[in-house]
Amino acid sequence: MEKENLLELKNVRKVFGQTVALDSVSFTLYPGEIHGLLGGNGAGKTTLMNVLYGLYRKDDGDIILKGEKVNVQGPRDAIKLGIGMVHQHFLQISNFTVLENIVLGTDVNNRYTMKLEDEAKKVEDLCKHFGLDVDLNATMDTLPVGTRQKVEILKALYRGVDILILDEPTTNLTPQEVDALFVSLRVMVNDGLSIVFITHKLREVLSVCDRITVLREGRNITSLVRENASEEIFVRAMVGESMDIKNSIYFSQGERKPVERGETNQPIFQMEDISLVNKDQVTLLKNISLTLHPGEILGISGVAGNGQRELAETVIGVKQPNQGKITLRGEEITEKTNEDLFKMGISYIPEDRLHDGFLPKANVAQNLILGYHRNKPYSDGTFINWKTVFKETRSQIKEYNIKTSGPDDIGGNLSGGNIQRVMIARAFSMPSDLMIAHNPTRGLDIPSMDFVYQKMLKRREDGFATLLISEDLDELLRMADRIAVIYRGEILGVLERDQFDKYAIGRLMSGIKDS
Numbered sequence: 001m002e003k004e005n006l007l008e009l010k011n012v013r014k015v016f017g018q019t020v021a022l023d024s025v026s027f028t029l030y031p032g033e034i035h036g037l038l039g040g041n042g043a044g045k046t047t048l049m050n051v052l053y054g055l056y057r058k059d060d061g062d063i064i065l066k067g068e069k070v071n072v073q074g075p076r077d078a079i080k081l082g083i084g085m086v087h088q089h090f091l092q093i094s095n096f097t098v099l100e101n102i103v104l105g106t107d108v109n110n111r112y113t114m115k116l117e118d119e120a121k122k123v124e125d126l127c128k129h130f131g132l133d134v135d136l137n138a139t140m141d142t143l144p145v146g147t148r149q150k151v152e153i154l155k156a157l158y159r160g161v162d163i164l165i166l167d168e169p170t171t172n173l174t175p176q177e178v179d180a181l182f183v184s185l186r187v188m189v190n191d192g193l194s195i196v197f198i199t200h201k202l203r204e205v206l207s208v209c210d211r212i213t214v215l216r217e218g219r220n221i222t223s224l225v226r227e228n229a230s231e232e233i234f235v236r237a238m239v240g241e242s243m244d245i246k247n248s249i250y251f252s253q254g255e256r257k258p259v260e261r262g263e264t265n266q267p268i269f270q271m272e273d274i275s276l277v278n279k280d281q282v283t284l285l286k287n288i289s290l291t292l293h294p295g296e297i298l299g300i301s302g303v304a305g306n307g308q309r310e311l312a313e314t315v316i317g318v319k320q321p322n323q324g325k326i327t328l329r330g331e332e333i334t335e336k337t338n339e340d341l342f343k344m345g346i347s348y349i350p351e352d353r354l355h356d357g358f359l360p361k362a363n364v365a366q367n368l369i370l371g372y373h374r375n376k377p378y379s380d381g382t383f384i385n386w387k388t389v390f391k392e393t394r395s396q397i398k399e400y401n402i403k404t405s406g407p408d409d410i411g412g413n414l415s416g417g418n419i420q421r422v423m424i425a426r427a428f429s430m431p432s433d434l435m436i437a438h439n440p441t442r443g444l445d446i447p448s449m450d451f452v453y454q455k456m457l458k459r460r461e462d463g464f465a466t467l468l469i470s471e472d473l474d475e476l477l478r479m480a481d482r483i484a485v486i487y488r489g490e491i492l493g494v495l496e497r498d499q500f501d502k503y504a505i506g507r508l509m510s511g512i513k514d515s
Contacts, residue, residue, distance in 0.1 A: 005064070006031045006194050007052075007163060012061035014047055019415075021047045023218045024061070029163065034185055034195045036209030038202070040238055040445040042417055044218040045198045046088075049165045053085040054078045084156030085165040090148055094141040098134055099123060102155045126157050129191070131184045144510075145303050146177040153184075164188065165196045170204060172304050172471060174506035182208045200446075201474065202234055214238055239446050249453035249478065250446055258497070259296040259481050266330070267291045268465040269315075269434050274324035276310055276489075284310040285321070286490040292434065292465040297456065299480030300469040303509055307489035308469045309351055312438050315467065316348050317341045329433060342371050347432035349440045351469075353419045357426075360412030364404050365393040367411045367422050372430050392429070400425035401448065417443045428455050435459065438469045453479060473502060487511045 007029040014022040022044050029035050037045045050056045052063060054074040063070050065081055072078050078085070092101050103119045120136055127134055132150045140148060149169065156164055166185075170178045185195055185208060197209055205212045206226065213223040214237040221237040235245055245251055259265075269292040276285035285307055292298050302308060313319045315326070317338040326334045328344060336344070348371075350356035358367055369378050369389055377388050393407040402421045404414060414422065420443045427435055437456070441449040456466055456479060470476050476483050477500055484494045485508035492508045495501075507514065 004031075004067075005029065006066065008062075008064040009048065009052065010062045010064065012048060012051055012063075013059045014044075014051060014056060015059055021218050022051070022058075025215065025218065025220055027213055027220075028223075029194050029196060030211075031194055032189050032192060033210040034189055034197055034208055036205035036212040037196055037198045037215065038200070038205050038212050038234060038238065039215040039221075040200055041443050042217070042415075042445060043200075043215040043238075045200075045215055046167055047218075048215070049085065049167065049196060049198060052078065053083060053165060079159055079161070082160065082162035083165070084159060084161035084163070086149065086152040086156060086167065086169060088167045088171060090152050092140050092148060092151065095139055097136065098138055098140065098143070098151050099136040101140055101151055102136075102158050106159065123154060123158060126154055130157065130187050131180070145172040145305075146174065149173070149181075157188075161193070163194050163196065165198070167198045168200070169197070170199070170201065174303065174509045175473070175502040176506045176510070178204075200238075202231060202238075205234075206231065216240065243447045243450065248450045249457065250450040256481075256497075259293050261293050265293050267293050267327075268296075268329055269467075270325075270327045271315070272325045272327075274314060274321045274326065276314055276319060277322045284489050285314065286488075288324070288489075288491050290467075290484060290491070292467060294463040294465060295460050296482070297460055297466045297468055297480050299476035299483040300467065300486055301473060301476050301483050301505055301509060302471070302486040304471050306486050308438065308471075308486060310489065311486065312348070312351065312436050312467075312469055315434075315436050316346060338371075339374075342430075343375060345431065345433040347427040347430050347435045349423050349427045349435070349437040351438040353416070353423055353443075357423065358411060358419055360410075362411050363408045364397065364402070364411055364414070364422065365389055365407035368393045368396055368407070368426050368429075370426065372426070375430070396425040396429055400428075401451075417445070417448070420444055421448065424452055424455075428459075433464055435464070435466045436469070437466060439471060440468070441470075441472070441475065473505065477502065485509055 005028045009027040011024040011026060012022050013024055025044060025048055027048065039045050047056065051058045054072040054077050063072060070081060099116055099120055102123055103116060108116060108119055123136060132154055134147055134150050169181060173181065189195060199205060206229065209226060211223065211225050212229055214221040214234060216238060235251060271288055271290045274285055274288045277283050300308060300311065310319060314321055317336050320335065325332060333341060357370060359370065373379060373384055374381060378384055390407050397404060397407065400421045402425065403418050424440060441452050459466055468476065468479055481497050482494055483500065483505060484491050485505055487509065492513055
């Protein structure tokens with residue numbers, strides 16, 4: 001006998017300008033289930049749930065809740081209907097306490113005195129019942145990402161929601177925190193909640209979800225119960241027929257020859273005892289020593305905000321360390337400028353594609369040569385050869401599948417994923433002994449991610465080094481020869497490929513050194 005729907009989205013359509021984000025998408029949610037909403041970046045997963053939560057207005061289609069058609073005009077309507085959403089980027093007031101953040105916007109018993117004993121008791125009961133251990137008196141800015149996510153979940157539970165939407169909830173969690181979250185989610189559904197779990201990570205939905213729906217390019221592809229599902233079915237649903245899955249890096253972790261180190265293979269790059277202190281005397285990097293050899297991919301793992309950005313900017317000369325020494329092929333580069341380092345053979349894929357290394361008012365060609373415009377083949381050192389620039393950039397647009405009308409298209413017209421492709425094309429197209437790639441595949445679909453991985457392994461094969469800084473642990477486990485874990489600006493440990501263990505890495509990400 002088929003279950004009765006708690007929620008049904010029927011033929012939902014959403015258009016942004018010329019882009020059809022949702023093309024007659026339908027989705028059902030049963031009472032007491034975890035329903036995975038799976039798809040690559042840009043598939044429409046978050047857009048669909050933003051329509052349900054009232055952040056976007058649908059252009060067509062129906063929302064049917066408990067058998068009745070409802071009109072959700074905004075998040076306030078959604079919450080009244082029992083729908084809560086935990087966003088990928090948390091909406092919190094950093095100098096408020098946990099309790100104040102949870103009750104903010106609700107009716108409290110003592111509005112004028114703001115004594116919150118009754119509210120605290122209710123939240124404490126929720127914490128115990130759902131296994132969400134949080135100090136209610138702690139201020140938000142003192143908490144790690146995993147705890148801040150618990151606060152967002154408690155915020156929704158406190159408002160008495162029946163449906164909880166989680167948007168990419170494991171992005172910045174350690175493996176241990178992911179496991180704890182999954183346990184809490186199962187308690188919630190056993191207690192009567194229904195959960196929509198948005199993710200692009202296949203293994204997560206197969207481990208925690210009861211049913212899985214796959215979206216691709218804003219369309220429904222398939223919806224299956226977990227028992228009838230397989231990794232291969234979902235892989236094909238996510239990527240279509242255009243990708244060679246058997247030979248992909250994304251879906252496999254093939255054998256690779258270990259990197260030679262020692263006298264026969266001198267390092268390309270070294271950081272020795274590097275520390276960075278800001279103007280307020282806060283230590284951002286502490287005594288960091290790293291070595292990269294020819295043909296090596298060194299991964300940097302850590303929860304976001306633990307010094308990754310500062311590390312990258314120190315390597316490329318944007319920030320000058322307060323102590324220590326940096327060398328490239330034996331030559332000291334500690335005090336070299338960003339421009340000098342690009343000329344010397346360092347390339348860079350920045351973390352923030354919108355604010356670092358991209359000019360929205362410049363054209364695509366100008367963005368593709370930015371930082372390298374004084375280098376050959378684009379320039380003789382004095383004048384830019386625009387004929388060569390346009391010839392080279394047309395080739396890059398084609399090779400890196402940048403969706404644009406041509407090199408003279410304005411950069412600001414590109415989507416986020418295509419801006420990321422510009423960053424990647426620029427970095428890979430210039431010869432470099434060392435590449436710093438900071439979250440290089442963020443915002444890309446799976447075939448594009450696989451393309452980047454293939455390029456990275458080709459660099460490795462050709463004897464070049466890559467510093468891969470990524471908050472996606474699966475990416476590091478897939479690509480790196482070694483993984484160094486950074487915590488509060490300090491390298492707590494370095495693991496060789498044959499030592500990779502996501503729980504050991506997770507402990508280091510939490511600041512716990514194994515004795």
